Amino acid sequence: MFDQYGAPKWMDRTVEKQYVAGEMSIDHVKKLTSAMKYVDAIRRFGHLEADVYAVGGIPEKSNLLNAETYDISEEDLRNMPATWLWDKAPSHVATGLDVVQFLRKRYTGKIAFEYDHVKSEDERNWLLEQIETGRFEIKLSKEEMVQLLDRIIHVEGFEQFLQKKFVGQKRFSIEGLESMIPVLDRIVKLANQDQIENIMMGMAHRGRLSVLAYVLGKPIDKIFSEFNHAPDKELMPSEGSIGINYGWTGDVKYHFGATREVKNGEASTRIKLAHNPSHLEFVNPVVAGFTRAAQDDRTERGYSIQDYNKAMSVLIHGDAAFIGEGIVPETLNLSGLKGYRVGGTLHIIANNLIGYTTDREEARSTRYASDLAKGYEIPIIRVNADDPIACVNAIQLAYEYSHRFKKDCLLDLVGYRRYGHNEMDEPRATQPLMYREIDNHPTVTTIYGEKLKQKNLVNDDDINKMKENVQTELEAVYEGMKEDTLAGISEVKMPDVLANSIDHYETAVPIEELKKLNDDLLNRPEDFNAFKRLNRVFNRRKKLFEEGQKADWGEGEALAFASILKDGIPIRLTGQDSERGTFAHRHVVLYDTETGGTYCPMHGLKDAKASFDIHNSPLSVAAVLGFEY
Numbered sequence: 001m002f003d004q005y006g007a008p009k010w011m012d013r014t015v016e017k018q019y020v021a022g023e024m025s026i027d028h029v030k031k032l033t034s035a036m037k038y039v040d041a042i043r044r045f046g047h048l049e050a051d052v053y054a055v056g057g058i059p060e061k062s063n064l065l066n067a068e069t070y071d072i073s074e075e076d077l078r079n080m081p082a083t084w085l086w087d088k089a090p091s092h093v094a095t096g097l098d099v100v101q102f103l104r105k106r107y108t109g110k111i112a113f114e115y116d117h118v119k120s121e122d123e124r125n126w127l128l129e130q131i132e133t134g135r136f137e138i139k140l141s142k143e144e145m146v147q148l149l150d151r152i153i154h155v156e157g158f159e160q161f162l163q164k165k166f167v168g169q170k171r172f173s174i175e176g177l178e179s180m181i182p183v184l185d186r187i188v189k190l191a192n193q194d195q196i197e198n199i200m201m202g203m204a205h206r207g208r209l210s211v212l213a214y215v216l217g218k219p220i221d222k223i224f225s226e227f228n229h230a231p232d233k234e235l236m237p238s239e240g241s242i243g244i245n246y247g248w249t250g251d252v253k254y255h256f257g258a259t260r261e262v263k264n265g266e267a268s269t270r271i272k273l274a275h276n277p278s279h280l281e282f283v284n285p286v287v288a289g290f291t292r293a294a295q296d297d298r299t300e301r302g303y304s305i306q307d308y309n310k311a312m313s314v315l316i317h318g319d320a321a322f323i324g325e326g327i328v329p330e331t332l333n334l335s336g337l338k339g340y341r342v343g344g345t346l347h348i349i350a351n352n353l354i355g356y357t358t359d360r361e362e363a364r365s366t367r368y369a370s371d372l373a374k375g376y377e378i379p380i381i382r383v384n385a386d387d388p389i390a391c392v393n394a395i396q397l398a399y400e401y402s403h404r405f406k407k408d409c410l411l412d413l414v415g416y417r418r419y420g421h422n423e424m425d426e427p428r429a430t431q432p433l434m435y436r437e438i439d440n441h442p443t444v445t446t447i448y449g450e451k452l453k454q455k456n457l458v459n460d461d462d463i464n465k466m467k468e469n470v471q472t473e474l475e476a477v478y479e480g481m482k483e484d485t486l487a488g489i490s491e492v493k494m495p496d497v498l499a500n501s502i503d504h505y506e507t508a509v510p511i512e513e514l515k516k517l518n519d520d521l522l523n524r525p526e527d528f529n530a531f532k533r534l535n536r537v538f539n540r541r542k543k544l545f546e547e548g549q550k551a552d553w554g555e556g557e558a559l560a561f562a563s564i565l566k567d568g569i570p571i572r573l574t575g576q577d578s579e580r581g582t583f584a585h586r587h588v589v590l591y592d593t594e595t596g597g598t599y600c601p602m603h604g605l606k607d608a609k610a611s612f613d614i615h616n617s618p619l620s621v622a623a624v625l626g627f628e629y
């Protein structure tokens with residue numbers, strides 16, 4: 001064969017020699033530019049043909065990924081040295097054809113990548129390098145692969161047990177997206193390794209009980225007991241807020257939050273899942289606010305001091321809700337702003353291809369549920385939920401990006417929904433074809449179990465034993481529940497200030513104290529170039545206050561802030577045009593007329609014992625309110 005065909009052309013460097021000798025034809029140049037365009041297209045559009053759909057059809061072939069579109073043949077590619085197209089090609093990638101085949105594998109596999117919308121060169125290079133070298137991928141040991149199987153068998157077994165024991169009750173099963181649990185496990189592990197003190201999480205109903213049981217470690221008997229007490233057993237075909245009421249707020253079992261402490265060696269990480277309102281996605285700004293609150297040290301005067309290592313945030317979204325609800329872009333818009341940023345949120349779309357009974361085609365004008373994130377330059381990693389190893393790898397990359405660049409990253413976890421929106425709904429009435437496919441689709445434990453069987457890591461007996469063990473464990477918990485009580489679920493009491501009137505609180509401040517605070521508020525740094533017209537306003541106020549013991553609205557507010565800071569209570573004030581005040585009464589951040597630099601008189605208060613944060617917010621109502629809440 002070698003004699004017959006000789007060495008490949010690229011090896012004798014004919015093309016290179018021709019180039020050096022100035023003999024390169026225009027045809028050569030055309031072929032090279034075509035090949036480069038094709039390679040570029042694979043990087044940019046590989047996601048269009050990626051193998052990320054467990055059900056719901058194989059994506060159509062795209063012309064953008066067709067060599068013919070670029071007028072280049074296999075033969076042409078074979079005759080091209082790899083390094084002409086890809087200077088970092090690994091040594092086994094020799095020809096242009098090898099490059100194409102290698103990159104196709106990388107970009108159209110079980111994980112898809114979209115990062116062409118990211119404009120930072122540094123970030124693009126980093127992502128490209130990670131993706132193409134596969135450096136982010138975790139090398140799971142044999143034991144870890146089996147543990148992963150055991151983990152998803154637990155999740156599946158838990159959901160099946162609930163189905164069996166609490167017939168006709170809603171649980172918003174995770175089935176079809178079981179890999180979400182190992183994904184969250186990985187985040188917890190990485191955050192703990194990085195000594196991040198808090199993981200603040202928000203999510204809606206889908207898979208929440210499994211997350212509570214397996215990620216938050218909520219005692220399973222408690223979950224069972226909440227099922228026993230649900231008065232909505234027979235009623236309520238949809239998600240709603242009628243249900244068991246604890247105290248005055250009233251809520252249902254799949255809205256409860258929880259906290260857990262995980263410890264590994266020295267470092268301890270607290271996971272906090274926020275309570276969820278029925279209103280989808282409204283938890284997003286609340287979780288961002290939790291995270292910022294945990295990061296901000298507010299014990300000294302000036303702006304508070306932020307430490308990203310104190311907390312990170314994780315948000316799990318529904319595919320229909322993420323693209324549909326306006327609160328989502330409102331919250332994403334906060335992510336890069338000084339007053340609101342939290343050093344990167346990990347977003348996971350729990351993508352089951354359907355929202356209640358609404359298909360993709362009806363739910364959005366975009367191709368993907370994640371497309372909104374592109375406008376915020378958030379890298380998108382899409383993964384097939386039927387491949388738990390790919391899922392864990394995908395979140396590893398998302399975490400590393402987010403941690404490194406202190407920016408948001410999104411994992412589009414694509415699976416399906418084995419039942420209806422809830423377990424009382426009949427999805428075959430509205431999605432007959434999809435559910436015919438789902439009914440015939442093996443569960444992830446079966447698919448992954450088969451994979452491990454092929455690797456000789458487990459056999460059928462092992463898998464059956466794992467499954468039986470889960471049912472036995474759960475049965476023991478169920479049988480061991482002594483009484484059907486709700487012990488341990490504390491009633492939420494109405495806060496005093498709401499129960500009684502705020503008028504009971506004494507807030508007056510002695511006039512001498514106010515005078516001193518006022519003097520301090522009028523101090524400026526020596527080299528500060530004040531705006532004269534504003535100075536006149538401040539001087540008029542001073543006169544009015546000292547001579548007439550009167551204060552206008554702006555003066556009154558400034559003195560109120562100052563006295564609160566003196567009491568050691570930090571203040572955070574945000575909203576549209578907060579610094580100046582919409583009607584120009586405040587001016588609590590002053591601009592140097594020569595340098596444009598700023599000075600906040602509240603930061604010059606010698607007696608202040610706490611931080612004063614003030615930020616102009618974007619033009620948002622709900623997200624800003626949620627964040628501050």
Ligand SMILES: Cc1ncc(C[n+]2csc(CCOP(=O)(O)OP(=O)(O)O)c2C)c(N)n1
Nearest residue numbers: 206239278279280318319320321354355356
């Ligand atoms: C703001 C708001 N609108 C409507 C609803 C009612 N509702 C609850 S779940 C749901 C479908 C959500 O679909 P998706 O986001 O894809 O999540 P999935 O249930 O499929 O996991 C709807 C319309 C709600 N709870 N909140």
